[in-house]
Amino acid sequence: xxxxxxxxxxxxxxxxxxxxxxxxxxxxxxxxxxxxxxxxxxxxxxxxxxxxxxxxxxxxxxxxxxxxxxxxxxxxxxxxxxxxxxxxxxxxxxxxxxxxxxxxxxxxxxxxxxxxxxxxxxxxxxxxxxxxxxxxxxxxxxxxxxxxxxxxxxxxxxxxxxxxxxxxxxxxxxxxxxxxxxxxxxxxxxxxxxxxxxxxxxxxxxxxxxxxxxxxxxxxxxxxxxxxxxxxxxxxxxxxxxxxxxxxxxxxxxxxxxxxxxxxxxxxxx
Amino acid sequence: xxxxxxxxxxxxxxxxxxxxxxxxxxxxxxxxxxxxxxxxxxxxxxxxxxxxxxxxxxxxxxxxxxxxxxxxxxxxxxxxxxxxxxxxxxxxxxxxxxxxxxxxxxxxxxxxxxxxxxxxxxxxxxxxxxxxxxxxxxxxxxxxxxxxxxxxxxxxxxxxxxxxxxxxxxxxxxxxxxxxxxxxxxxxxxxxxxxxxxxxxxxxxxxxxxxxxxxxxxxxxxxxxxxxxxxxxxxxxxxxxxxxxxxxxxxxxxxxxxxxxxxxxxxxxxxxxxxxxxxxxxxxxxxxxxxxxxxxxxxxxxxxxxxxxxxxxxxxxxxxxxxxxxxxxxxxxxxxxxxxxxxxxxxxxxxxxxxxxxxxxxxxxxxxxxxxxxxxxxxxxxxxxxxxxxxxxxxxxxxxxxxxxxxxxxxxxxxxxxxxxxxxxxxxxxxxxxxxxxxxxxxxxxxxxxxxxxxxxxxxxxxxxxxxxxxxxxxxxxxxxxxxxxxxxxxxxxxxxxxxxxxxxxxxxxxxxxxxxxxxxxxxxxxxxxxxxxxxxxxxxxxxx
Ligand SMILES: Nc1ncnc2c1ncn2[C@@H]1O[C@H](COP(=O)(O)OP(=O)(O)OP(=O)(O)O)[C@@H](O)[C@H]1O
Ligand SMILES: [Mg+2]
Numbered sequence: 001x002x003x004x005x006x007x008x009x010x011x012x013x014x015x016x017x018x019x020x021x022x023x024x025x026x027x028x029x030x031x032x033x034x035x036x037x038x039x040x041x042x043x044x045x046x047x048x049x050x051x052x053x054x055x056x057x058x059x060x061x062x063x064x065x066x067x068x069x070x071x072x073x074x075x076x077x078x079x080x081x082x083x084x085x086x087x088x089x090x091x092x093x094x095x096x097x098x099x100x101x102x103x104x105x106x107x108x109x110x111x112x113x114x115x116x117x118x119x120x121x122x123x124x125x126x127x128x129x130x131x132x133x134x135x136x137x138x139x140x141x142x143x144x145x146x147x148x149x150x151x152x153x154x155x156x157x158x159x160x161x162x163x164x165x166x167x168x169x170x171x172x173x174x175x176x177x178x179x180x181x182x183x184x185x186x187x188x189x190x191x192x193x194x195x196x197x198x199x200x201x202x203x204x205x206x207x208x209x210x211x212x213x214x215x216x217x218x219x220x221x222x223x224x225x226x227x228x229x230x231x232x233x234x235x236x237x238x239x240x241x242x243x244x245x246x247x248x249x250x251x252x253x254x255x256x257x258x259x260x261x262x263x264x265x266x267x268x269x270x
Numbered sequence: 271x272x273x274x275x276x277x278x279x280x281x282x283x284x285x286x287x288x289x290x291x292x293x294x295x296x297x298x299x300x301x302x303x304x305x306x307x308x309x310x311x312x313x314x315x316x317x318x319x320x321x322x323x324x325x326x327x328x329x330x331x332x333x334x335x336x337x338x339x340x341x342x343x344x345x346x347x348x349x350x351x352x353x354x355x356x357x358x359x360x361x362x363x364x365x366x367x368x369x370x371x372x373x374x375x376x377x378x379x380x381x382x383x384x385x386x387x388x389x390x391x392x393x394x395x396x397x398x399x400x401x402x403x404x405x406x407x408x409x410x411x412x413x414x415x416x417x418x419x420x421x422x423x424x425x426x427x428x429x430x431x432x433x434x435x436x437x438x439x440x441x442x443x444x445x446x447x448x449x450x451x452x453x454x455x456x457x458x459x460x461x462x463x464x465x466x467x468x469x470x471x472x473x474x475x476x477x478x479x480x481x482x483x484x485x486x487x488x489x490x491x492x493x494x495x496x497x498x499x500x501x502x503x504x505x506x507x508x509x510x511x512x513x514x515x516x517x518x519x520x521x522x523x524x525x526x527x528x529x530x531x532x533x534x535x536x537x538x539x540x541x542x543x544x545x546x547x548x549x550x551x552x553x554x555x556x557x558x559x560x561x562x563x564x565x566x567x568x569x570x571x572x573x574x575x576x577x578x579x580x581x582x583x584x585x586x587x588x589x590x591x592x593x594x595x596x597x598x599x600x601x602x603x604x605x606x607x608x609x610x611x612x613x614x615x616x617x618x619x620x621x622x623x624x625x626x627x628x629x630x631x632x633x634x635x636x637x638x639x640x641x642x643x644x645x646x647x648x649x650x651x652x653x654x655x656x657x658x659x660x661x662x663x664x665x666x667x668x669x670x671x672x673x674x675x676x677x678x679x680x681x682x683x684x685x686x687x688x689x690x691x692x693x694x695x696x697x698x699x700x701x702x703x704x705x706x707x708x709x710x711x712x713x714x715x716x717x718x719x720x721x722x723x724x725x726x727x728x729x730x731x732x733x734x735x736x737x738x739x740x741x742x743x744x745x746x747x748x749x750x751x752x753x754x755x756x757x758x759x760x761x762x763x764x765x766x767x768x769x770x771x772x773x774x775x776x777x778x779x780x781x782x783x784x785x786x787x788x789x790x791x792x793x794x795x796x797x798x799x800x801x802x803x804x805x806x807x808x809x810x811x812x813x814x815x
Contacts (some may be wrong), residue, residue: 070691072687072690072691075687075690077594100693100694100695101693103690103691103692103693104693107691107692108688108691110684110687110688110691112684114682114684114685114687114688115688116685116688116689116702116703116707117685117706117707118706126689126692126694126702127692127693127694129702130689130692130693130694130695130698130702131693176688179688179692180691180692183692183693
């Protein structure tokens with residue numbers, strides 16, 4: 001098959017799995033909002049410390065799948081699922097597993113930045129506070145590390161006690177990333193984290209994803225093909241709640257095996 | 271109207287703009303009208319205008335302050351005839367403080383400089399023309415003497431100092447002794463009943479010493495009276511009869527036709543100060559409203575302190591925890607309808623449940639001795655500050671619930687999700703994120719509740735507001751705040767003055783002044799709450815609020 005990828009998309013060379021084990025496994029997973037089936041027969045494995053991108057046209061179920069990984073969809077009434085999702089071998093629906101402890105291991109960054117109306121400092125350490133951490137030294141240190149990791153430290157280190165609502169849009173989103181990684185989760189879920197940002201802020205966050213990859217397994221939903229190509233190791237393409245193709249990003253962009261994938265990537269629909 | 275049908279939306283829209291604007295104008299007009307009526311009538315009570323001496327057709331002479339002017343009943347509409355109402359005072363002589371006179375029959379009005387207005391402890395004001403002053407040292411000063419006014423004011427001042435001292439002794443110190451005596455008697459009866467010999471002896475001793483203190487205070491009071499000013503004013507009333515006014519009776523004297531503007535302003539402020547900071551006199555038609563202001567304030571604050579936690583907790587349950595469905599909808603509708611229940615119904619409930627059931631049980635449990643040895647006098651089993659606050663808290667509960675529910679619902683979903691995604695429990699999310707973010711909205715509800723509660727009268731009459739409370743609900747005796755006491759309330763005061771007062775002419779201006787004060791108090795409370803809310807809002811600026 002001809003590589004139909006537009007030349008402006010630069011694809012990173014495929015990373016080997018380097019013997020990484022699969023960390024998140026989704027098996028024959030289906031999901032309903034009430035009577036409406038939003039996901040159908042999804043099966044994919046996400047290796048640890050890699051970046052996986054979910055792409056697909058609007059309404060195809062990317063956010064739904066992402067939000068099921070930390071059971072955020074539990075907030076919605078009338079949901080049901082079939083199949084299973086395991087993280088590190090343990091089902092997230094295991095009755096012995098508390099949702100709260102699951103969410104502490106799976107951080108999340110939302111499309112719209114949503115800082116709390118608190119100080120920058122309190123925003124970052126929120127996850128630690130709700131875990132009951134009181135020790136000032138630990139909180140300070142967690143605040144600095146995560147702000148550094150999210151490339152925000154230099155901009156805010158002098159005004160940690162100011163309201164987070166005074167930050168710019170891009171800074172707010174990086175603050176939300178800092179908040180999501182402050183309690184060192186194992187997995188980081190990002191739902192279109194850059195859709196409201198300018199190219200410079202987007203660039204910063206993409207760099208950030210590269211760095212965070214050293215420690216976290218990252219799942220990112222994006223509408224930007226370039227972004228998926230730039231940041232991800234593997235890409236899953238969904239269409240109408242179904243998983244059409246899942247492979248290394250290089251393969252998906254250079255040589256997709258499904259015609260639908262090719263059509264979407266080359267911009268012919270979606 | 272435009273002839274082009276596709277263009278017709280603009281003119282029609284404009285008609286609606288005018289129509290809605292009209293609604294606003296009518297509403298605003300009524301509010302402005304109400305406020306100006308109350309302010310005008312309420313403020314002029316304290317203003318001292320010149321006082322005329324009027325010659326009437328029938329040969330009478332009147333000295334009096336003009337109170338009202340109105341069209342005579344039955345006079346032709348095209349040529350109305352007016353009648354005037356004068357406040358002549360000297361109720362003990364004239365039988366009535368106020369007098370209606372046909373305007374056409376007033377032959378002449380003069381404003382002689384020697385007219386003297388007197389505010390008195392009893393029998394209302396008086397307008398007289400002084401002749402001479404018999405000072406406490408026995409000397410007599412004639413009104414023609416240039417030092418007359420100075421001497422007069424000095425005597426008035428020393429007389430009121432004596433009066434204040436007397437009030438301090440008779441009302442406050444003797445009152446304290448009486449209260450202690452009552453407690454000691456109850457304790458004595460109990461000790462006698464239980465045959466506690468040592469206690470009986472101790473109590474008897476205590477009562478004896480209290481009786482001695484009582485006698486000593488009475489003697490002190492007598493001494494103050496004897497040593498005080500015995501000055502009196504010889505003066506003539508309008509018809510020339512001589513009146514002797516002992517200055518112990520005089521609270522304030524002023525020469526209404528001699529005062530300059532600055533003097534009138536000073537008199538105005540002094541009267542206003544008395545109105546706000548003093549206790550009432552003369553069946554509440556004179557004197558001040560301090561106890562009522564204090565009672566209204568304390569009751570409203572307690573009501574808010576009670577309704578806020580209840581309302582917020584209920585709303586949190588309804589919005590965050592309860593299973594959304596038919597039952598919840600019914601509960602919501604019921605709560606909303608609770609806001610429409612007539613307030614007197616809450617009063618009846620307060621009396622039947624809070625006072626009799628709750629208060630009665632509290633008395634049975636904690637004040638059994640008190641009941642048994644004090645002729646079954648209830649403590650909490652009768653109306654009081656606590657029950658008033660609780661009744662109004664119940665009445666305003668729906669307001670707070672609805673406001674809190676709406677504030678919680680208005681917190682952006684993203685914030686809630688972010689908190690849960692960070693691993694917070696539901697309760698942590700509510701406590702750390704939702705409640706702080708909805709605090710301004712909750713406070714709006716509390717402000718509305720306060721405004722409604724502060725102005726409510728009907729239910730309070732059943733559960734603890736009285737015309738005249740002997741003591742404030744707050745004093746220096748532990749536990750300092752006496753939630754069981756009855757108290758005075760501005761709203762009830764208005765009702766009492768307006769409908770229960772023996773002298774309706776004297777009460778009428780006070781009704782307006784009290785109403786004005788009630789409005790000012792409610793506005794002040796609201797401004798306080800709004801100030802707090804704005805500070806909270808400033809903290810959350812940029813958020814959804
Ligand atoms: N809370 C919900 N209740 C009912 N249906 C929902 C809900 N959330 C999403 N859906 C439906 O599920 C389907 C998948 O939605 P989802 O948000 O996962 O799409 P998406 O791929 O993230 O789209 P986008 O790229 O526009 O964000 C859509 O048809 C949507 O209408
Ligand atoms: Mg989405």
